[in-house]
Amino acid sequence: MSNEEKKDIEDKINDAMAKIVSDTVGDVQPEKKSDPSASHVTAENSKSAGHSKSARPSNVSHARSARPSGGSGTSRSGRPSGNGTVTSKSARPKKISYVPIDESEFAPIVLPKKKKHKALRVTGMIAAMVLVAAGCAYAGVSYYYTNHFFEGTTINGINSSNKTAYEVEQEIASKMADYSIEIKARDQEAQTITGSDIDYRYISSGEILNLLKEQKPYEWVKGFFEKTTYTAKEETAFDKTKLENEVKSLNCAQKENQVAPENAYVSFNNSEFTIVPETAGSELKVKEAYQMISEAISSDDAEVDLGSNPDAYVTADITSDSADLQATVDAYNNFAKASITYTFGDETVTLDGNTIKDWLQFDEKGQLIQDDASFKQHIVDYVAQLAAAHDTVGTERQFQTTSGRTVSVYGSAYGWKIDQDGEVAQLTQEIQSGTQTTREPVYSMRANSYGVNDLGNTYIEVDLTEQYMWYYQDGNVIFESDIVSGLASDPERKTPPGIFTLYYKKSPDVLRGTKKADGTYSYEQPVTYWMPFNGGIGFHDADWQPYFGGDRYLTGGSHGCINMPPDKAGELYNIIQYNVPIICFY
Known part of the structure; x- marks a missing residue:
């Protein structure tokens, strides 16, 4: 309440009190002294009338007391007399007849004593009446507020001043009648469900009434000076079945409006x-x-x-944030970092992330399609391509003979040969770990030199047409000898051409032919030096040959071996090395 409002109330109370006092007491007049001339006249009249007591006029007593009598006469106060006539205060006395009176009539006249503090008692009575009236009014207002909320009361945003609990709840209920809720959804326009769609309504929980009961009615004055705000729980109810139908009918709930999530x-x-x-x-x-x-x-x-x-x-x-997905990223980033450089003599071939990436499969969005089997197959294919490009085993070579001829020699048992299974395993591990290295492939067979002509300059040359052999080491002849090869006219015994290497060497040994059914061999021939290089074919001494070289192989050829003079066989036995290519040709 503002100061102006408070002042206005106080002014009204003061005006009311003044009116009450005025109506109760009336106008207060000051007392007047008695007229000396009137006393004189009275005395004189008393003397002239002293002879006859009974002849005294009836109005003598009025003159003596100078107060209005109960009958007719003149009042000094100027108020109307008993007959209604008003006499002026300044009116002169008429001629008085003096009548003798008895001295007994001059007994002292006792005037009544004036009551003291009369005004104070009246004021007290008035104050008491005002207090009683105020108390009754306060009690009446207090009773009013047993059923009404104080001035300045707000409940749930509603001005509840001087309202009953029922009235407040009715306002809450009316507010509920306009209730609606807006539904927001992904990728859809917002939609609204109204209270009427689901029979939404307010249900009294008694909390508003409890707030009223907690109010102390006699403290109603505080409402004019303090604001009180309450938040009460608003109990509501609605039809769940209708709500379920409303939800199902929302646009966001329709399959045609939905988009499935996509995995990372x-x-x-x-x-x-x-x-x-x-x-x-x-x-x-x-x-x-x-x-x-x-x-x-x-x-x-x-x-x-x-x-x-x-x-x-x-x-x-x-x-x-999938741990598996992160592990995949790490693994494939290792793939991209991997770099394996293969060396083939002076030639190098590098496999790096750009090539490895191409072995992976991606869909139209660029998503990696994990297919371990397919990836491994790419590794197998890559190693196979390396072998096809660089393996020399099983290929023909152009060979420049000592005699000056150039011959083609097929080598099935000599040359470079990548161990494809071993290389696939090692390459897979290196790709997965992101290894960066330079190395040779894993070989199952090795040659003396890289390149198309992998024979190098250390080899044994066996010319089956010339029936002569040479041992070259670093391009220099360190051994040579006449020989006798397999019987040329017998395909079973003819020495096959090709490129080979030494299996082992043994001294002495026994050479045996095909084993018969009875357990014996077609032949058995003891030798001092045995050096096989192509199955059962090898170098050995042959002291039974009458001579070596020339055309001896045409009629007295061996079963396929290279027969040598015993001394030459012993010399070769001492110097021959493993992995030295043995080139046989016609």
């Missing part, structure tokens, strides 16, 4: 593998959406955002 995935961008985050999509879980909307309505919320709760939507199975 690995993609190759700017020379590295990265995680592309998942997409949320808009595939709604209707049950969870209903629960959210129901709770929002129960709380009297004006809106609910379904997108704020991830549980209301179907989520991606694989998210960007």
Whole structure:
């Protein structure tokens, strides 16, 4: 309440009190002294009338007391007399007849004593009356506020001053009649469900009435000076079946309006593998959406955002924080970092991330399609390509003979040969670990030299046409001898051409032919030096040959071995090395 309002109330109370006092007491007049001349006249009259007591006029006593009598006469106060005539205060006395009176009539006249403090007692009575009236009024107002909220009371935003609990609840109920809730969803325009759609209504919980009961009626004056605000729970109810139908009819709940979430995935961008985050999509879980909307309505919320709760939507199975996905990124980034440089003599071949990346499969969005079997097959194919390009085993070579001829020699048992299984295993491990290295492939067979002519300059040359052999070491002849090769006219015994290497050497040994059914051999021949290089074919001494070289092989050829003079066989036995190519040709 403002100061002006307080002053106005005080002024009204003061005016009322003044009026009450005026109406109760009237105008207060000051007392007047008696007229000396009147006393003189009275005395004189008394003397002249002293002879006869009975002849005294009836109005003598009036003259003596100078006060109005009960009958007719003149009042000194100027008020009307008993007959209604008003006599002026200044009126002169008429001629008086003096009548003798008895001295007994001059007994002292006792005037009544004036009451003291009369005004004070009246004021006290008035004050008491005012207090009683005020108390009654206060009690009446207090009783009023046993059923009404104090001035300055607000409940749930409603001005509840001087209202009953029922009236307040009616206002709350009327507010509920206009209730509606806005539904927000992903990728959809907001929609509204009104209270009338779901029979939304207010239910009294008694809390408003309890607030009124907690109010102390005799403290109603505080309401004019203090504001009181309450927040009461507003109990509501609605038809759950109708709400469920409303939720199902929302646009966001329709399948044709929904987009399924997409998993996070690995993609190759700017020379590295990265995680592309998942997409949320808009595939709604209707049950969870209903629960959210129901709770929002129960709380009297004006809106609910379904997108704020991830549980209301179907989520991606694989998210960007997946440990497995991160491990995949790390692994494939190792693939991209891997660099294996193969050496083939002076030639090098490098396998790096750019090539490895091409072995991976990606869909139209760039998402990595993990297919370990396919990836491994790419590694197998790559190693096979290396072998095809650089293996020399099983290939023909152009060979320049000592005699000056150039011959083609097929080498099935000599040359470079990559161990493809071994190389696949090692390469797979190096790719996975991101290894950067320079090395040779894993070989199962090695040659003396790299390149197309891998024979190098250390080899044994056996000219089956000339029936002569040479041992070259670093391009120099360190051994040579006449020989006798297999019987030329017998395909079973003819020495086959090719490139070979020494299996082992043994001294002495026994050479045996085909084993017969009876357990014996077609032949058995002891030798001092045995050096096999092609199955059962090898170098050995042959002291039974009458001579070596020339045309001896045409008629007295061996079973396929290279027969040598015993001394030459012993010399070769001492110097021959493993992995030295043995080139046989016609």
